[in-house]
Amino acid sequence: MARIRVLFESGEPERVIEFDPRKAPFQHDGRPGSILDVLLAHGVPLEHACGGNCACTTCQTCFCVGPRTIGT
Ligand code: FES
Numbered sequence: 001m002a003r004i005r006v007l008f009e010s011g012e013p014e015r016v017i018e019f020d021p022r023k024a025p026f027q028h029d030g031r032p033g034s035i036l037d038v039l040l041a042h043g044v045p046l047e048h049a050c051g052g053n054c055a056c057t058t059c060q061t062c063f064c065v066g067p068r069t070i071g072t
Contacts, residue, residue, distance in 0.1 A: 004035070006044055017042045035061060 006015045019026070019042070021033050030036030030052030036059045039046045050056040 004038060006039070015042075015044065017044070030059070035059075035063075 001018045002021050004017045004019075006017060008014065017038065019038055024033030024037060026032075026037050026041030029040055029048050034052060036046060036048055036052040040048070046061070047058040049058040052059060
């Protein structure tokens with residue numbers, strides 16, 4: 001099982017999503033198994049104007065490992 005901890009800038013309570021990457025795709029937007037694919041399938045409302053095709057950046061997210069930010 002993989003795990004994603006989601007922290008919302010809006011102040012909503014954080015969520016921990018567990019999923020089996022072998023079961024991707026979870027829905028039809030974004031590359032199968034991408035963060036967009038996983039979050040949308042688990043009810044996290046992530047905007048995605050171009051459907052996850054890397055053309056618009058509306059699905060941009062920040063990734064952190066431990067206390068350090070590693071990328072967007
Ligand atoms: S939806 Fe992610 S780049 Fe467009």
